[in-house]
Amino acid sequence: MRHEQVTVRRGTRSGLPIAVAVHSRALGPAVGGVRMRRYADWRDGVExxxxxxxxxxxxxxxAGLPFGGAKSVIALGPDTEPTPRLRQAALEDLGDLIEELGGGYTAGPDVGTGPADMAVLRTRTTHVVCLPEEQGGTGSSSGPTAAGVVAALRAAARxxxxxxxxxxxTVLISGYGSVGALVARALTDARVLVSDIDPAKQEEAxxxxxxxxxxxxVLKTRCDIFVPAAVGGILTPDTVPGLACRLIVGPANNQLTDDSVADLLAARGITYVPDFVASAGGVIYITSRDLLGLSHEDAxxxxxxxxxxxxxxLAEPRPPLRAALSLAEVRLTGAERTNEHLMAI
Incomplete structure (x- = not known):
């Protein structure tokens, strides 16, 4: 097991399965979003x-941040409707669990949650970021996440x-949600194509x-840059051969089914910017503002x-994924050695 701490429980108010996974606190207290979505099986939510x-x-x-990694999942059943009452109950259940961790994990929004949900969490724990702006918080992280994607995309294009x-x-964006739409609107000099599983988004686009x-x-449409901005797991050994792009840069989490897919992309001459690099704008901005006290401009x-x-x-001879993993692991290893030294004193 590679995680420091994993807690799974049935919410006492909501009855829903709730999981909090803290992967590492080598660099500092863990941060990570709260995901609320439907799963065929609650164990898929834990995974x-x-x-x-x-x-x-x-x-x-x-990203060079002094924080570790964690994630919360509230697992809805395949037919569960998250009514306002059930939603509040589940968030209160999660808030109690987060409070029990004593500051070892601070939560923010993720798929299926937003600032209003963070305000509910705040009634049960202080370890929350991205509260609504009218409550003095930084609000949605979609804007800085999109800004980070655009910065990464233009650097990769160069x-x-x-x-x-x-x-x-031509830039093709898969997922026209809160981040994907902002990325699309920022690329005013490109021919932008978009896609979404919600057909109602076509009119908006x-x-x-x-x-x-x-x-x-989507995965067989010719384009110069492909931007995965919806769910992860779309880049697989089966889908890579059909891709018709030169560059992949996007905010969706876990785009590759496993790291070996990056080698398949490289073999086809497709440059892949790791998702955990391209999508870091939101966590950089929110932690800089809410936890480190930086100004909007500095963040x-x-x-x-x-x-x-x-x-x-991309200037390194190694594939970008290996270079990014190496960069992260050097920082993590250095922090772990420092922590071990301090514990020995």
Whole structure:
């Protein structure tokens, strides 16, 4: 087992399975989002928490943040409707669990939750970020997450395509949600195609001036840059041969089914910017503001510095995933050695 602590319990108020996975606190207290979604089996939710918390450790380490990685999952059943009453009960159950960890884990929003849900958590624990702006919080992390993706994308375009300018280039964004839509709107110099499993998003995309691609056609549509911005696990040994892009940069978590898929992409001449690097803008901004006390300007400067990080990774002879993992592991190993030394004193 690679995790420091994993807690799974049935919520006393909601009756729902709730999992909190703390992967590592070598660099500092763990941070990570709260995911609320439907699963065929509650154990799939636990597996999600395990994978995502590990990814969060590498995300914070690669970004140079003094925090570890964790994740919470509230597992809804396949037919469970998260009514306002059930939602509040589940969040209160989770808040109690987070409080029991005594500051070892601070939660923020993730898929299925937002600032309003963090306000509910705040009634049970102080270890919460991204409270609504009207309550003095930083609000949604979608804006800085998208800004980080754009900075990473343009840096990667410069390294792979020769220029940050996307004039004459096609960018395909899979997932037109809170982050994907902001990324699309920021790429004003590109031809932007978008896709989403929600067909109602097609009208919104058209009003924004973007082309629409059916979800079943996304992985075979020709483009220069592919931006996964929905769920993870879409890049597999079966889907890689059909890809028709030169560069992949996106905010979706766990895009690869396993790390070996990065080698398959490289063999096809497709440059893959690791998701835990491209998606780090949100956690960089929120922790910088809410936990480190930085100003908006200083926090956003850290977000846009992701472009320099990506440029450095792509300048290495190693595949970007290996370079990013190595960068994170060097920082984690150094912190673990320091912690062991302090414990021995």
């Amino acid at each position: 999600d928490a395990l994978r995502l918390s590990e990814a969060m450790t590498y995300k914070t380490a690669a 390294a792979v395509l020769g220029t940050e300018s996307l004039t004459g280039r 058209g009003q924004d001036g973007h082309g629409w691609i059916r979800p079943e056609d 956003y400067a850290r977000v846009t510095a992701l472009g320099a990080t990506v440029g450095s990774l």
